[in-house]
Amino acid sequence: MALMRLTSPHAHGPMSTQRVMQSVLLATIPGIIVLTHFFGFGTLVNILWGSIVALACEALALKLRRRPLGFYLKDYSALVTAVLLCIALPPYAPWWLIAVGIASSILLAKHLYGGLGYNPFNPAMVGYVILLISFPIQMTAWAPPRGLGELPGFMEALQACFTPSAYDAITMATPMDLLKQNNSLLIKDLWGQYPQFGRWSGRGWEWANIAFLAGGVWLLYQRIFTWHAPVAMLVTLGLLAAIFYDGGSSASGGSPLFHLLGGATMFGAFFIVTDPVSSAVSLRGRLIFGGLIGVLIYTIRIEGNYPDSVAFAVLIMNFAAPFIDYYTQPRTYGHRKKRAGE
C-alpha cells in the first residue's frame, strides 16, 4: 500500500466540536427538569418546537449558502442555540413567537454573519432581545410556579403553543418584577406578602438556578470551557448585590443570594456567557468580559425597564469582546512586552 503523507501532528486530542455541543446540551437537562417541575411542560414544548424550527432554518440557510447539509448539521450548534433560546422564553409561548425568535437567531444572528464561528453576537440572545422588544407582553408572561395555581398538563402545553387563542394563560409577576416595582415594603415584608418568593429567591427559580449551576460545574469539569468568565460574572454580581443590599430596606436591590439564584443568573453564567464564539478569547479577557457582564446585569436589573437583563448585558459585552481581546493579548514566550495595549 502506498504510504500516506500527512503533516504533524498525527495525534489528536479527544475534544471535538460535536462533543462540546453535545455536552452543553446534556448539561441543560437538570435545569430543564427543574423548570418543568415548577412551571409545567411549557419549557419542554418550547424546546421541542424550537428545535424543529432551528434545524429547518439551519438546513435552509446551508442550502442557500450551498454548504453540505449533513456535515454542518452534525455540529449540533443550531440545536444548542434553539435549546438555549427556548429555555429563556416563557413557558407556554405561542408557536409563532418561538419561530420568529429561532429564525432571528439562526438566520439573522448566525448565518447572515457567515455561520458558526463568525457571529459576533450570541445568536440565542439576539433572538431573545428581538422578541422582547417586538412582543413585550408575550415575553413577560411567566406562568406561576407549582403550588400557586394549576399546572397545565402536556396536552394543554401543546395547545398553548399551537392554538394560543384557545388557551387561557395564567401568568404572574416574576419575583424579579416584584422587587423592581417595590418601593414601600421592607424586603422581609415583601417576602411575606407575595407567595412567588421562595427561600432565598424566587420560588422555583432558585432551584432552577441551582440545577443550571450543577450543569455548569459539570461542563467545567469536562473542560468544555474555563471558569474565568462565569466566575467573574457571578463574583461581580454578588459583590454589587452585597454593596447595595443595605440590610433589606424598601430601597434595597435585593440580597446577593436573591440575585445569584434569581432570574437567569446561573443559566446566563454557564450557558450564555460561556458561548465561545461571541465572548473574549484570552483568559484575562474572559475575566474582564464576565466581570463586566455581572456589573451590567445588576445595573440593568435595578435601573432598567426590563424584567431580566442577562440578554442585554451579554449582547453589550459581545460588542466589547474584540476590544477586550485586543488589549489582553498574552505575552509571547521570549518577549518582554505584550503585543498591544501598552
Add this chain to the structure above:
Amino acid sequence: MRKVFDFHGGIHPTENKHQSVRTPIADAGIPPELIIPLSQHIGAPARPLVAIGERVLKGQMIAEALGFVSVPVHAPTSGTIHAIEDRLIAHPSGYLAPCIVITTDGQDEWEAHSGVLNYRTLETADLISIIRNAGIAGMGGAGFPSAVKLSVKADTPIETLIINGTECEPYITADDALMREQAFEIIEGTKILQQIIGPKSTLIGVEDNKPEGIAALCAAAQGTNIEIVTFPTKYPSGGEKQLVEILTGQQVPSGGLPSEVGVVCQNIGSTVAIFDAVVKGRPLISRVTTVTGESVREPQNFEVLIGTPVQYLIDKAGYQSEKNNRLIMGGPMMGFTIPDTGVPIVKTTNCVLAPSEAELSTPPPAQACIRCGMCAEVCPASLLPQQMFWFAQGKEFEKLEEHNLFDCIECGACSFACPSNIPLVQYYRASKSEILQLRHDHEIAEQSRIRFEARQQRLEQAEQEKEAKRAARKIAAQQRAEAAQESGAEDPIQAAIDRAKIKKAEQQQDGAGDESELHKLEKAIASTAKRLTTATTKLEQAQAEGSDLVGALQTGVDKTREKMAVAKQALNDYQQHLDTRSAEQRPADAAQSAIERAMQARTTEAALSPQEKARVDLKKLQNRLKKTQATLLQSHQNAEEAKVIEALESTVARLTEKINALQPLLNTAEDA
C-alpha cells in the same frame, strides 16, 4: 529538591511508551546496503573522501566537513563504496539528496582507532575537535552540530548546562532506554561537557514518567555535581525553550539562543555519543532508535547503524504492512511521514512509528473555528493560534508577524487540542515559508533596485564628468587658439602643457569618483556583514528550535556568505586598481613627461623626411589602434555598457581608416 517552574499551556497526549521498553536495546545488525546522506543535519553537506569501488573500514571518515556548521560522515561498518548519488532521504519534504551508498561485507572490520581514557588531560579545543571529527550532531530535533553549540563565545558566561532527557513526545523511548542501560556513559559524557563549558550547575532534566531511567541516572550521578531534575510530564516540556524555562524559570529571548540566558542544552543521546568519541575514539556511526506502533509485532529499541534503510529496521521489529498506511519518522506530535520504506535512518532519527489506522486515525475534515480558545490555552509559546489561523487564511502576513508567528515552535499542541480538527500547524508552516519566500524575493528586488540606482548614478556622474571635460577642452581650445594667435603658430609645447593641465584636473575629478566608489564598496560590505549576522542568528535560533525553516535559512546564510566574498573581492580589486593607477600616473610627473615628450617629438619631427614622418605617424596610429583594441576587448569581457563599447568601436574604425589612408602614401613614397 530543586525548584522547577511551569510553562504556559501544554497537553497530555496518550503516552504509549511502555510498549517499546519491555525489552533491552537490541542490535539491529548490518543491512546489506547502507545509504548515508552527506547532510544529516543543519549546515553544509559533507564532501566525499572516497571513490566508488573503494573498500572502507568501520569508523573511517568517508566525507569531510565543509565549513563551520558542518560535520563529517563515517562508514558505519566495513564494505565497499557502491555509489555516490542522489537518493530519497527522510525529510519532511521528501526529496532526493546526495548519499554515499555502501555495500557492506558483514565483517564489521574497524579502522584503527583509540580514545583517551583520561580525558581530563585534554584541552577544551582538543575535546571540541574530537567531537567535531566524530561527526556528532544533535540527536533529537534538527541535528545541530554539537561542536558548534559547545563553541560558545568567551564573553557569554554559561551558568547552567542542561542535558535534555525529557523525551516528551509520545511513543519514543530511545532516551529512556539509554538512561536505563547506559547511565554511566551519560554521566561521563556530561562530565566531558562540563569540562568544555565549565558551568556553575549541571542539570539533567527528565520527565517524571521514566522512573527506571531516573533511578539509574541518580545512581550513576552519585558523587558528582550533576543534578537529576524531574518534573511533571507535559508535552512539550522537551522543547529546548520550554526546558530552559522549567529548569531556570527564565525565557530564552525571542530570536535568541539559550546561551543568552546562560544556558547550553545538549541531548542525552549526544552525551553518550560524546563519551564514545572521546573515551573510545568511536565516531557517531550508530544510534538508538525506537520502532513502535501497532503495525509492528515487537515494538522495541534498536541500536541501528546510520544509513540503515527503514524497511530493514522495521522488518526486525515484525512490520505488518497490511495494518499500516503511514510511517512516521519521529513522534506523533512533530514527526513527519516518509514517502518510502527505502529511506535511511540518520543521526537525528529517534523513532520510526508504524501506527495502525485505529491508533492514529486519518483526521476528519476540519470544521469551523468556534473560537473556543482551547488552542491558545495549550500553546507553550503563549501565542493566539486562532487569530493566527484567521490571518493565515486571509494571507495577512503582516498581522501574522505581529502575532509572533515566528515564535511558534510547531509543537502541534494547538492542532491536537482543537475540537474543530483544524490543521493549524499546517497553516503556520505554509505561512512561514511563504513569508520567508516573500522576504527573499523582496531582498532580491531590493538588491536589484540598489544596483539599478547605483548604475543610474554612475551614468549620470559619467555624463557630468564628460560635460566637465568637454567644457575644459573647450576652454583649453580657446586658450590654445589665443596662444596660437599670439605666437602666430600652434606651439606644440604649449599645447602639451595645456593638455597635461587638463588631464591633471580630470584626474583629480576622477579621484573624487574613486573615493565615492571606494566608499560604496565598503558600505556594501558592511551591509552584507550585517545581513550575514542577522541571518546567522536566525539560523541558529531555527536550529535550536529544530524548525523546518533551517534549510531555507541555511541557503540564505550561504548565499550571503558568497555575496560577502564577492564584495570583499571587489573592494580588493578596486584598491589594487587604485594603487597601480596612482603608481602609473603620478599627475605632476605626467605633465612634466608630456612636455618632455612633446619637445622631443618636435626635435625629431623637424629632422624627418616626409616618408619617415609618414612612417612615424603610421606607427603612432598603429600603436593607438592596438591600445584601443585591447581596451575594447577588456570592455567586452567586463560587459561594460553598450555606449562605451560603441565609442571604442568607432575609435577603432577611425584609426583603421586613417592607417589605411596612410599606407598607400607610405608605399608610394617608398616606391619613389
